Structures are given as structure tokens and as C-alpha cells.
Amino acid sequence: MDREAYRRAFDSLRFSPDFQDRTEALLLEWVNRQEQEEATMNRKVFRRPAVLAAVIAVLMISVSAAVVLLNPSQVAEEVNDPLLAEAFQSEGAVLLNESVESESYRITLSGLVSGAGLSRWAEDVEEDRTYAVVSLAALDGTPLRHTDFSFGEYTLTPLVSGYSPMAVNNWTLGAQASCIERDGVVYYLLDTQSLEMFADHTVYLAFYQGFLPSRELFSMAEDGSIAFAEGIAGPHALFTLPLDESKADPAAVEDFLESSGINPMLGFGS
Amino acid sequence: MAPFGTEEAIRRLVETYSAMLLRLAATRLDSVQDAEDAVQDVFLKLLSAQPSFRDAGHEKAWLIRATLHRASDIRRCAGRIVPLETAESAPAREEAPENELLSAVRSLPPAYSAVLHLHYYEGYAIKEIAALLRLPAATVGTRLARGRERLRRMLKEDD
Numbered sequence: 068m069d070r071e072a073y074r075r076a077f078d079s080l081r082f083s084p085d086f087q088d089r090t091e092a093l094l095l096e097w098v099n100r101q102e103q104e105e106a107t108m109n110r111k112v113f114r115r116p117a118v119l120a121a122v123i124a125v126l127m128i129s130v131s132a133a134v135v136l137l138n139p140s141q142v143a144e145e146v147n148d149p150l151l152a153e154a155f156q157s158e159g160a161v162l163l164n165e166s167v168e169s170e171s172y173r174i175t176l177s178g179l180v181s182g183a184g185l186s187r188w189a190e191d192v193e194e195d196r197t198y199a200v201v202s203l204a205a206l207d208g209t210p211l212r213h214t215d216f217s218f219g220e221y222t223l224t225p226l227v228s229g230y231s232p233m234a235v236n237n238w239t240l241g242a243q244a245s246c247i248e249r250d251g252v253v254y255y256l257l258d259t260q261s262l263e264m265f266a267d268h269t270v271y272l273a274f275y276q277g278f279l280p281s282r283e284l285f286s287m288a289e290d291g292s293i294a295f296a297e298g299i300a301g302p303h304a305l306f307t308l309p310l311d312e313s314k315a316d317p318a319a320v321e322d323f324l325e326s327s328g329i330n331p332m333l334g335f336g337s
Numbered sequence: 338m339a340p341f342g343t344e345e346a347i348r349r350l351v352e353t354y355s356a357m358l359l360r361l362a363a364t365r366l367d368s369v370q371d372a373e374d375a376v377q378d379v380f381l382k383l384l385s386a387q388p389s390f391r392d393a394g395h396e397k398a399w400l401i402r403a404t405l406h407r408a409s410d411i412r413r414c415a416g417r418i419v420p421l422e423t424a425e426s427a428p429a430r431e432e433a434p435e436n437e438l439l440s441a442v443r444s445l446p447p448a449y450s451a452v453l454h455l456h457y458y459e460g461y462a463i464k465e466i467a468a469l470l471r472l473p474a475a476t477v478g479t480r481l482a483r484g485r486e487r488l489r490r491m492l493k494e495d496d
Contacts, residue, residue, distance in 0.1 A: 087352060094380055097381060233385065243409045333387065
């Protein structure tokens, strides 16, 4: 490999000359907006569990979806990961098919599996990871297509009770979500650092329209449970993952939090 | 908003890391605009999360990992998943050598392209890449060798 040829190739890219100016302006605007919001915020971050229950009750959870969906193994096949497809058929996989109807969509958590070397992308890494499949379909059967539906506007992220959604989420866990569309249904395949270490807490999988988890999107009760903030727009769902509590690893959680450098209660308490 | 919310801190972050992060995002994204969006998202994430880093090395490592993740999300969620086998066997187009190399790098599995780029463009040694990506050094060495071989094969086939 010729290092100079490699450098020439990347130096030939023409990024916007005003990128730095635009980015600085964008970040400053964001900071100013946050400071204004904090100054005027008169609602408490913590909400009572009873209020949370009322919010959650708005979401209808059922155990079966009306449309025929690809199963998690088929989704893994579709993203060209036969190793993961096999893992989703193993005894260790959990198939759920839990659906939430939100706005005019049905959001379904199909299943999850955890372990090391389960994916073609991680077969040479001795690190446990968790994979989960969530789908999004229109309730009236309208096909969701790339041409008229922005799949990238949605976020699928793990959250853990007792920890700020801004501290434990897909970013800090090194998660990635693939998405594909098949027969008008969008499938998201989440690939994240293993969630089993948190199994002595309630571990959630949140799907929503938006980007970073924030106080505008989530609230936390005094007991540490997490729910969507009232009045958020767009289809959203919060699933609870059935993890084996015996696999909890508080020492690994402590290491994770320390290495992330983020206050575990960031934005939600001290 | 300390430590990242001041004008001075923002200017330092953007001026120090923009060029490196844009190139890194471009290893996974075909569009310059997408790469710019990915890097802006990462800076916003940093302001939002406000992590406390032990030193500049940890700050840089965090930004590199976040950029790779964000670029992958954008690529995968834009419906541009191209199976590796398909990408490698695609007929060669008439391209400038620079474009040919860029296309080949983007066709590599992300795990390989990240390591290759950090080594060949940014000049990091295997141990340094291992620390940046939180991977065992042996894994980085394997990925570097495999990525280099695949890239060589792809470019040779295009000749």
C-alpha cells in the first residue's frame, strides 16, 4: 500500500470551505438555546411513578402484529450476516413479537440475542454484544419507502433504569443500527455492547423520531424508571428487555461508566 | 455548559478535529455532505453528553469512535447497504485513481477501513489504534493485514 497515494485520495475530497464556521455557529446556537431552556424550565425532571404509568398506558402493547413480518433471523440474512441469522435461531435467542401502536404506526420488537462472535462484523473480537430487531410499519398498510420516508430520522437505543438516558444510550454503548426496507416495512437491527451487564436493572429499548436522548424526550421517576416525556411527537415505543438477571455484572457496569467519562445521572439529578 | 459549552472550547474542538473527523467519516460515506452532517452530529453529541475526559487522548478517541458510529448509522439507514461480495465484484468504472481508491476503501467492511485509515492517513501505530478503538492490538493487526490485502486485491482487479 502506497501511503502517499492513500493520502492523495483523501486530500482530493472537497469539503465545504465554510464547514468550520457553520459548525461553530451551529454549536453556539445550540448552547444558547439550551441555556435559555434551562433558565425558563419550571417543570421538574423527576415525575411521580403514577404519572409515568398514565403516560405508558397511552401506548397499546400487544403480543402479535397484524402484518406478517420477517423474523429476526431473516432480517439478519437480509443484511448479509448469516452468522447472526444462525444466532437468532439458537436457544439463546429470545423471540418476543411485542408491538406498540403509536400515531399511525406499529412498532414491533421481534427478538434479541446476546453473546460473543455472533456476527460477521464481530467474529474476530472477544466481546459480548447484544443484537435486537425492531420493525416499523404503517397501521393502514401504506408501504414505507426510502423515497418518501426518512428512516434515518429515527433512533433505536437501549436505556437503563437508574441511569440517565443521556449517559447510557446507543452512543455511549458503541451501538449501531442497520436499517432495511422490505415489502413496505422498515427493519432496524441494533448491534450494541452487551446489555446483559445491566440485567439487575430494567433495561429498555427505545424507538423514537429524533436524535440524541435528552430531557425533552425522556423523563425519569424517583425510582429510576424511564418513560417518554409527555407530548413528544412522532411514533415512539419503549420496550422492556427480558434479560437474565444472573448475568448482571456490576463491576463491568462500573468500568463502562468510568471509561465513558460521563456522569451517570447527567441532566437527571446529581 | 462547561467544559465544552464556551465559545473558546467550541472553536478549539472544531478547529482541532474537523479535518480529521471529516476524512474519517468519508471512509464510510460517499457524499461529502453526509460526512459533514455526521461530524456536526458528533460535535452536538459531545456538547450534549459533556463527558469529562482524563486527557486530550481520551477526547480524541471518543470523537473518533463517535464519528465512526454516526457515519455507519447514516450509511446503513440511508438504504445504502451494499453486501461486500457485491461491492467487490462490481465492474470497474472509468475513474481517477483517487476516486478508485476512495471507492475501494468505502467497499471494505467498516472494521477494516477504520483501522486502515487511522494507520495510512493519520499515521497511528497498531498499539495507538488499539487504544483509540478500545480493541486488542492483535485484533487491530489482523484487521490491518486483512484490510490491506482486500484493498490490494480490489485495486489490482480494477487495473
